[in-house]
Each structure stands twice: as C-alpha cells, then as structure tokens.
Amino acid sequence: MTAPSPEPAVFPRGVMDPFCPREHVIDTTMDHRILWYLEGQLALSGDPRMRAEATNLRRYLNVACQHHWHDFDAEPDISAHRQCLWCSDVEWAKPETGTQAAEQ
Numbered sequence: 806m807t808a809p810s811p812e813p814a815v816f817p818r819g820v821m822d823p824f825c826p827r828e829h830v831i832d833t834t835m836d837h838r839i840l841w842y843l844e845g846q847l848a849l850s851g852d853p854r855m856r857a858e859a860t861n862l863r864r865y866l867n868v869a870c871q872h873h874w875h876d877f878d879a880e881p882d883i884s885a886h887r888q889c890l891w892c893s894d895v896e897w898a899k900p901e902t903g904t905q906a907a908e909q
Contacts, residue, residue, distance in 0.1 A: 816839065816842060817842070820838050820839060820842045825873060825875070826890075829873075831873050831890070832871070833871045833873055833891065834871060837870075837871050837891070840862065840865075843862065844863050847859035847862065848860075848863070866891070866892065870889060870892040870894070871891070872894065873889060874887040874888070874889060874890075875887060875889075875890060884898060884900070885897075886898060
C-alpha cells in the first residue's frame, strides 16, 4: 500500500492571484509572496517564539522586498506618493518634478 499524496498547499487569494487589489499584474515571485503570507501568520501567533521568527522573517523580507508599488494622488492633507503592497514602504513625490523620493 502506498502512502497518500500530501494535500496541496492552499493559500489565500492574495497570495495566489496574479493581480493586486487594484487589478494590476503582480510581478513578485511566488516564493516571496508566500514568505510575506507566512510572516503575517507567524506575527499573529500567540507563541512568542513564532512572533520572534516573524520579526526575523520581516527583517529579511524588508531588505529583499520585490516592491509592487501603488500610486496615490495628492489629497488635501497628504502629498502624492506610492506605497509598496508588501513591505509598506512609502516614496513621496517631489513637488517640483512629480518624481518619487524614497522615505528617509
């Protein structure tokens, strides 16, 4: 008798969908998308060791992030900017040129 095949991994739509919430194609590799998902799950764990692992994983992912930017127009209380779907980094538009400047 052979062992049953393992169940395929089931991840939420946000991990597997080729499109972001704004319906743009996400070019981020699947391994990074899964790591971001796992970081979130570990961070929500009640186990302090798992939360510590989430912190370590987030440090790695922040350095190795494959940014997927969302652009935001200026509003009365906030300048135009873009924000990464994964790591939440923000780049503010330079008022004189309209180009992006990394947050310091």
